């Protein structure tokens with residue numbers, strides 16, 4: 318499964334009902350199972366809309382979308398179950414239950430899982446998101462970061478093969494963002510595909526590939542590592558700013574203080590500087 322094409326968009330277009338202009342104007346994109354793809358682009362460029370096509374919440378108005386080989390326009394109800402789960406920006410839009418445990422059980426219950434399996438899925442998702450000790454807590458007593466981890470736990474309890482993240486970290490403080498990223502990285506290691514919409518380049522370090530949307534089409538596509546090494550000026554032209562670590566790398570490499578092939582990590586840059 319590792320290299321299979323899990324999502325395929327072919328000339329996909331999308332126009333919201335009653336809107337005068339198409340939001341997506343012919344997207345050709347393939348995402349392999351197990352890949353981590355970051356979707357970038359300015360406000361309104363259609364990133365969330367594209368994510369909704371992948372999750373079959375929306376159907377292309379022209380062109381095709383295939384999910385694990387099935388055309389989403391023809392898939393019967395439930396046929397795409399288990400492929401993907403989505404986490405939105407604001408956990409309040411997603412959480413429905415009163416307690417942590419009830420919230421995580423909600424998805425598997427709706428899937429009609431037997432009770433032993435519901436318990437197993439709840440345990441697994443709570444452990445993965447570090448919420449096991451809060452299982453009996455009221456959702457209202459959780460911090461913003463914990464609520465977003467709960468939304469993620471709810472998604473994981475569906476045991477999706479792909480996690481779709483729609484600016485899922487944009488409301489989090491730096492520590493919660495690090496915690497959330499660690500959980501996502503662990504889920505990716507387990508083999509889940511990650512498709513994340515973001516505006517922050519420090520969230521794409523672990524991605525395999527970056528896809529940039531502009532004016533309804535894919536304006537750029539490349540390995541995340543290469544994208545992060547673009548000049549600050551090029552990134553600013555796309556309304557993006559280089560994260561501090563990459564800015565430091567660029568400055569030190571430009572001045573010959575570290576070799577060009579230094580890995581962009583605090584440890585690696587620090588070691589090269591100390592060895593001088």
Ligand SMILES: Nc1ncnc2c1ncn2[C@@H]1O[C@H](COP(=O)(O)OP(=O)(O)OP(=O)(O)O)[C@@H](O)[C@H]1O
Nearest residue numbers: 333334336340358359360361362363364365366367
């Ligand atoms: N339900 C809707 N009905 C009509 N227009 C919509 C709807 N949802 C989104 N749009 C419009 O479609 C365009 C693309 O929206 P989308 O949310 O996909 O962009 P985005 O790149 O994710 O934006 P952002 O970075 O601001 O979240 C926007 O102009 C938006 O106003």
